[in-house]
Amino acid sequence: MKRLAPLLALAALALAAPAPAEDVLHLYNWNNYVSDETLERFEAQCRCRVQQDYYSDNEEMLAKLEAGAVGYDLIVPTGNAVESLIRRGALRPLDKAELPHLANVKPEFLDPFYDPGNRYSVPYASTVTLIGYNVEKMRSLGLPTDTWALIFEPRYLKRIMGRVTVLNSQHELLGAAMIYLGHAVQDRDPAHWEEAKRLVIRAKPYWATFSNSTYIKDLAIGNIWVAHGYSNDMYRAREDAKAARRPFTIGFTTPKEGAVLAVDNFVIPKTAPRPDLAHRFIDFMLEGKNAADVSNLIGAGNTNAAAMPYIRPEIAAEPGIFPPPADLARLQMVRDFDAAMRRRLSRMWTEIKVR
Amino acid sequence: MSARAGPALWAAALAAYGFLYLPLAVVVIFSFNDSALNAGWVGFTTSWYAKLLRDGDMLRAAGNSLAIATASAAISTVLGAMAGIAMQRWRMPWLPALVMTPVAMPEILLGVSLLLFFRQVLDLTLGFFSILAAHVTFSIGFVALIVRVRVAGLDPALLEAARDLGATPWKAFGRVMLPLIAPALVAGLLLAFTLSIDDFVITFFVAGVGVKTLPLQIYSMIKVAVTPEVNAVSTLLMALNLGVVLAALRAAPDLLRRL
């Protein structure tokens, strides 16, 4: 024992030897939202290293930041989260001089409601929160795949009991319920939210679990037949299933009642250690060719006009990824609520989880 | 002579071992599976190991985990043994409460409270030391418990005899008690090491940005899409841990022989 302790201490010291100082960009991003290839190209160009941390829900990211997680150079929040971050003064204004490619952004995504004038944020990609499903299974069961009823109505659910997952996100799930009931996600009427809550609680026993990202795998393997999730994740599930030569295909559709559109943006927190690297990364991602990776490799909607020529036609034609005008009219973006409403929603969410 | 275990017991023990190892066998086997999905066996490949050795993030996380676990095990065994001995031998009613409550508390509470403490009171940047402090905090109690049980079972006559023969308290401790509780110390050290390597919840809250540990890295990969790369690193880690323990046995053979 006496001989052991110094050995262990030496080992600890050796392993804890500090790494050589290098330029590191700390990126806090959604899972599956920037491909390794893109990062490698950036790392080669800037001669630096990118270290990514992941989150799978805006709330999770905001909670971590609120709890004092400092040290990120770049975060990719959705519009409503950007609103929240701006309101609390957590963001660093962008230096437009360092972003020459800013003009590449599609005009409809510039000057958004959550950040007038793009003082703090640059749009990166967009996703639609929709329903992904096992095509063959749905066909054989004769179930409709273009409506939220598939995950909310017991008459459909009982045929796919235990094979459905929904997002573990209060905004997304309650939002989907509100949309299905014909209300706006920005609705402030407590009675409407109560209705949505009851709808969710009624459907809950049929769902397998709440999942923010494991559904990608579950769909691809075949454990789960229907999943409430993000369009880029569904795309990934589809590709994974194909690559693994599964005997089924994954499809995804924007429900006819409407859906939530999420525009995710680059922002730089005030406490970022390397804002210079952050700006370089943003500008790199604003270049057409790099921006196209978001669609080609990730399957997310693109906010960059210069990227369009580089995007593969089959992806550009995918309505779940690039919503056609008819769909766009039905899509809604979530806004951040005030503290009182937020508390009411959280309590509602707790109740949903608990019942 | 001694009551040898009958065949029924052996069968039950083997079943328990089987239960312990079946999931691990699955992990190891699928680390050689030529498919990105851990769904069905497709073919044999070592490509995941090759990918692992090229994965800087994973290697860094593994290094961090090992360093923290080693340091945490060393510190918590020392502090935990002191606490365990003190709890058993002397009447200090506040000590068991202080030592055992971190064990009693949900890890998540420990994680959140430490996060608040580090950030809002100490204004410390989260990193290696915040994780280390957190790990030691929850490991001390476990080691103390094991040591205490062992000390409780010691024959007081042995120590008394040592004192009667003229040994000072320190000598009595070093030459009599310490060797007697050594197996508990080794068990505690191993336990603390594995608790640290394995910890996810508390580390989740106090890790901060720069330092990633293996569980955090793996958790984020599980959420995205676990490739058998994770299986590969687990297999390697198991092998490494086996090596560490065997080295420990070789470094201190007579201790374990006294078991």
Added chain:
Amino acid sequence: MAERREERFAGESRWTRWLVAGPPAAFLLLFFAVPALIVVLASFREPGEFGGLEPWLEAGHLRLTLDAYRFLASDWIYAEIFARSLLVAGLCTMLCVVLAYPLAWVIARSPRRRRDLMILLVVLPFASNLLVRVYAWIILLGPAGLLYTPFAVVAGLVYVHLPFMVLPLYANLEMHDPALLEAARNLGAGPWTRFRRVTFPLSLPGIYAGSALVFIPILGMFAIPELLGGTGDILVGNLIKEAFLDNRDWPLGAALSIGLTVAVLALAALAARGARRRAPATGALP
């Protein structure tokens, strides 16, 4: 005469006692007690506008409230989740005892040389990561249709905590004097009687110690119910995690944590009382 011997024996001076008990106590005071107080305070504070907490002292007056506790008490569903968590933890603990006992016994009765290897084999599963072991269960249970069910959660919890039961139990069983069983056999006791009247009572402190190491961590787990469980299988740990990480309702999370800790401290006190019973090496029954 006997008292003086007693004094000399436990005779380590106060200075020695503080030297031994001091460092761990100081460490834990700093890194455990103080942060715990912060959480207690947090449960009485108001949630911040963007999450986090409102300041508790503003312009010279206290901004504290019982709101979080009132909310918890207002709905029986929280009591139900508490109760369910206790039941699940209890079930898993009993399963651990049942599975660990034969294993610990066999190891304790094996020749000395083999024991280290056997204990090593028990601890080795910990070398793999918790999350990967859970994932292995996902691989195993998925095709069997048992994933996202209570069975999966129990299996996962038992699996992860089994070594924690084996080690203390083994440490206890290892010290039983075989002569006791020999004597019992000579007196005509059958194997079951020998177990029931000799081995089991002597092993109780080990069982209590192991149960403490299993029951209590299970109550705080959220990863296993989250990854393996269905929509109705959440435990208290999940509630707390969600309060902090998803809802940013820190006072509620803190209040839940305090409630859980109180419940658990009561159980820990019971366990400590059980474990304090000495297992005499000479075998004299208590």
